[in-house]
Amino acid sequence: MIPWASMSVAEDRIADQLRTLFAQQAETQKEIASLRAQLCERVEEKVPSDQCWATLKTQMFPNLYKKEAPQEAPQKAHEPLPPPAEPKVRQREPVEPKSRAASDGRAEDLPAAASSKRKGKLLALPAGSAASMLLGRWHGLDHNARKKQWHEVYICEKTGRLRCLTWTDGVAPRSGRTSSITVRNSGDEVLWGKGEIILDAREIHHGKAVWSNPDPKKEDWIWAPGW
Numbered sequence: 001m002i003p004w005a006s007m008s009v010a011e012d013r014i015a016d017q018l019r020t021l022f023a024q025q026a027e028t029q030k031e032i033a034s035l036r037a038q039l040c041e042r043v044e045e046k047v048p049s050d051q052c053w054a055t056l057k058t059q060m061f062p063n064l065y066k067k068e069a070p071q072e073a074p075q076k077a078h079e080p081l082p083p084p085a086e087p088k089v090r091q092r093e094p095v096e097p098k099s100r101a102a103s104d105g106r107a108e109d110l111p112a113a114a115s116s117k118r119k120g121k122l123l124a125l126p127a128g129s130a131a132s133m134l135l136g137r138w139h140g141l142d143h144n145a146r147k148k149q150w151h152e153v154y155i156c157e158k159t160g161r162l163r164c165l166t167w168t169d170g171v172a173p174r175s176g177r178t179s180s181i182t183v184r185n186s187g188d189e190v191l192w193g194k195g196e197i198i199l200d201a202r203e204i205h206h207g208k209a210v211w212s213n214p215d216p217k218k219e220d221w222i223w224a225p226g227w
Contacts, residue, residue: 032056129187130201131162138209138223142168145219150227153181162190197221 039056125132138151148169156163162183167176182191190199192211200210211221 032060035060125183126187130199130204131181131183131187131190133204134162134181134190134199134209136225137227138225139227140221140223143213143218143221151223164192 036056125135134153135155136153138153140149140151141147142149149166150173152165154163154165155161162181164179164181165173165176166179167173179193182195183189184191188201190201191197192199197211197213200212203210207225209221209223209225211223213220
């Protein structure tokens with residue numbers, strides 16, 4: 001083969017390839033322009049044309065236009081929330097336990113002045129008599145033998161006579177009933193109220209107060225010492 005002939009054939013092939021590449025490039029440019037126009041029409045927001053073009057190039061040629069791709073702002077790391085504050089615990093003040101007497105509805109000790117005056121009156125009664133042994137605190141049941149009752153026998157400061165403060169379960173001590181007690185025969189004969197109910201002088205020496213009731217339909221009152 002003649003050398004110059006082979007060279008002309010090679011040049012023709014190269015020329016054909018160049019023409020093909022130029023034609024493809026022209027078609028590509030047309031497609032790019034068409035896509036660019038469509039993209040700008042479909043974008044709802046008012047975005048500048050340069051930005052549309054940069055976005056289109058990035059989508060079509062990601063390897064060539066990596067640097068032109070818009071860089072997203074780095075997201076800030078979420079700062080850890082502060083630990084919850086510890087709840088404040090209110091310290092409760094210690095509550096003093098109620099005495100057994102208060103829980104049963106009974107009164108506490110009477111004022112010291114009144115107690116001292118009553119103790120001074122004890123000398124007016126013969127020592128060892130039924131009346132002197134009746135002084136103090138007692139407890140028992142009511143005349144129906146159903147409810148608890150508490151009693152305190154003392155000498156009234158104004159009259160100098162024996163009196164008894166009585167209150168029933170469920171009633172405040174200050175709202176109790178006060179009854180008079182009559183003393184006769186050097187303190188060995190003790191009468192309740194109007195004198196119908198009589199204290200058994202023999203039982204009082206055995207540490208128990210028994211009030212005899214003349215009415216057979218009613219029970220005798222039996223008191224035990226203390227509250």
